[in-house]
Amino acid sequence: MIQLKGVVKEYGNAKNKEVTRAVDGIDLEINQGEFIALLGPSGCGKTTTLMMIAGLLKATKGEILFDGKVVNQMEPKDRNIGMVFQSYALYPHLKVIDNIAFPLREKKVPKAEAYEKAKNIAKKLQIENLLNRKPAQLSGGQQQRVAMARALVKEPQILLLDEPMSNLDARLKLDLRDEIRKLQREIGVTTIIVTHDQEEALAISDRVAVLDAGKIQQYDTPYNLYHKPKNLFIANFLGTPPMNIVEGHVEEQDGRQVFAAEGVRYMLPQNREVAKEHIGCRVAIGLRPNDIRICESTENTIPVRIELVEQLGAEQLIKAKPLAGDHIIRIVAENEMKLKAGETVSIRILENKFHLFNLERNGINILS
Amino acid sequence: MFILPFALLTLTFFILPAIATVWMSFTDLDVKMKPNFIGLENYIRIFQDYSLGEILQNTIVYAVASLGFVLLLSLIIAISTQYFMKGKTVATGYRVLWLIPSLFPSVVFAIFWKYIFDPTENGFLNKIGMHLGAVDEPVSWITRYAMPIVILGTVVGSVSSNVILLSSSINSIPEDLYKAARVDGAGEKSIILKIILPTLRWPLMYITITTLIGFVSSYFFIMLLTDGGPMHDSTTLALYSYQQAFQLKYYGYGAAISMFVVVIALALTLVLLRLFDFDALVQPSRIEE
Numbered sequence: 155m156i157q158l159k160g161v162v163k164e165y166g167n168a169k170n171k172e173v174t175r176a177v178d179g180i181d182l183e184i185n186q187g188e189f190i191a192l193l194g195p196s197g198c199g200k201t202t203t204l205m206m207i208a209g210l211l212k213a214t215k216g217e218i219l220f221d222g223k224v225v226n227q228m229e230p231k232d233r234n235i236g237m238v239f240q241s242y243a244l245y246p247h248l249k250v251i252d253n254i255a256f257p258l259r260e261k262k263v264p265k266a267e268a269y270e271k272a273k274n275i276a277k278k279l280q281i282e283n284l285l286n287r288k289p290a291q292l293s294g295g296q297q298q299r300v301a302m303a304r305a306l307v308k309e310p311q312i313l314l315l316d317e318p319m320s321n322l323d324a325r326l327k328l329d330l331r332d333e334i335r336k337l338q339r340e341i342g343v344t345t346i347i348v349t350h351d352q353e354e355a356l357a358i359s360d361r362v363a364v365l366d367a368g369k370i371q372q373y374d375t376p377y378n379l380y381h382k383p384k385n386l387f388i389a390n391f392l393g394t395p396p397m398n399i400v401e402g403h404v405e406e407q408d409g410r411q412v413f414a415a416e417g418v419r420y421m422l423p424q425n426r427e428v429a430k431e432h433i434g435c436r437v438a439i440g441l442r443p444n445d446i447r448i449c450e451s452t453e454n455t456i457p458v459r460i461e462l463v464e465q466l467g468a469e470q471l472i473k474a475k476p477l478a479g480d481h482i483i484r485i486v487a488e489n490e491m492k493l494k495a496g497e498t499v500s501i502r503i504l505e506n507k508f509h510l511f512n513l514e515r516n517g518i519n520i521l522s
Numbered sequence: 523m524f525i526l527p528f529a530l531l532t533l534t535f536f537i538l539p540a541i542a543t544v545w546m547s548f549t550d551l552d553v554k555m556k557p558n559f560i561g562l563e564n565y566i567r568i569f570q571d572y573s574l575g576e577i578l579q580n581t582i583v584y585a586v587a588s589l590g591f592v593l594l595l596s597l598i599i600a601i602s603t604q605y606f607m608k609g610k611t612v613a614t615g616y617r618v619l620w621l622i623p624s625l626f627p628s629v630v631f632a633i634f635w636k637y638i639f640d641p642t643e644n645g646f647l648n649k650i651g652m653h654l655g656a657v658d659e660p661v662s663w664i665t666r667y668a669m670p671i672v673i674l675g676t677v678v679g680s681v682s683s684n685v686i687l688l689s690s691s692i693n694s695i696p697e698d699l700y701k702a703a704r705v706d707g708a709g710e711k712s713i714i715l716k717i718i719l720p721t722l723r724w725p726l727m728y729i730t731i732t733t734l735i736g737f738v739s740s741y742f743f744i745m746l747l748t749d750g751g752p753m754h755d756s757t758t759l760a761l762y763s764y765q766q767a768f769q770l771k772y773y774g775y776g777a778a779i780s781m782f783v784v785v786i787a788l789a790l791t792l793v794l795l796r797l798f799d800f801d802a803l804v805q806p807s808r809i810e811e
Binding site: 205208210229230235236237239240241243245246247248257260261304308 | 699701717721
């Protein structure tokens, strides 16, 4: 088990004594054999966190524990980790087989045994026909496999993947993603992947830690992240096309609660009303484009004018504006619906699918 | 068409002098400026020259020892400033210090060395030595240690440009490679031997070839410092050629000796290229799906 307790990483600037916090107090627990992802926009501290787990960077504050043992001062080579870098970082002067055997040779494993193991792992990753090539003679996908083999050959306790697939084309990414997942299950190695690709993170891992500004915003299963976002950042960050966020407030009207914004009035269903303290606060409603239906004008619907219709292939993306407002609302509709720009239609919000965030309290989700 | 002017320049200044030298080496051209064709006589004379053995030996000692020290020093400085102290101001400053010898004209530097090793009691080394009581009377350093001093001066003067070349190569190694190596359990020794040195293979080849040829064919610095003396103790082949041609005015014989130097330099280049497996560099890399 890996534990991070209040881990902080600061970069000092000697000249103006300015201190930047790349990682600002991270708590994380990763169980044996689990596959977790560190996800976030660039500069959120995810790679820094990974580097601290690897031991390539020293934490300024806090503790990192492997199986209950503090490893803060331990050198990378003593941590029993395998690592794959974004650039693959293959040794350019060594043949593929020598690259794979390198970690074992550095551990003073006898030559014959090291090369035997290297060959076995190469077979597992289907690169045994490339063993005599130099890295420069390999394609990106092949290099990625060699890097994986090199990371796994020493049978590490932890596998660290630093954006391992961001240099590959989309199709190859999908194949490799499945393969990495399969391999990880087979070996049972605890794995941490750093990525900025949310689809990749959600698809591949058991749990995802979403980071922003050096802090974990939410650490949860992919399902919960998407369906029960803890705050506005998570809601906004996950999902394509992105969630619609409309700012307004909740008011009371005839004993019912109503979300009101420019051009939008939506009566909240009685089982999803907010606590009294949030009434009157600046509140944003979050609506996934898939959770809005275009319908006949009835009670509790919102009239909108269609501005743009985009074909996504399997469905169409509608961009519409409320008749009395100026914010764009994105709606995903079935291809069968014949919709044109300039048309006025009504939209209905699926009753149990909307989120409300209190903007006066850091965008916390007040309905979950 | 467009390269014609340049081709003419090349012809006038590079190729014609080369041909003239070759031609001269087959004549008895001297101060009378009346060349007579004498065939291979000059070349035969080279091999009959009683000082040839000593001079050839000096050339080898001078070139090989200087090259060895230059390579070793450049590597140590480049690796320590660009790998161990990467990005530190001190490291850059230190590299700049090494540039100083190549900034000054070698004449100035030769005077500096002459002052240090001056045989009178006013020489720097003698002053210090006598002050500390290490020597009782002034030592004529240059007479006694002519070759080591010449090598020392040469090495100090040629390290800096090589350091720059090697440093930039080390700088081009991606940071991830060091990180990967550290995760893979490699120590500093492995990183230097298995990552940095292989990267430096081509720069090292370039340095070895150019400096070696430079040492074999240059005489300027030795001339300034010791003028090949005492006797022929620090005379190299290139210096000997200069002395024969310009001091003794045996132009034809001097030309023949310099031809000899050219042949040696060419042979060395070919051997070194083979040694470094130059073919591997020019071969294109192969990428297959």
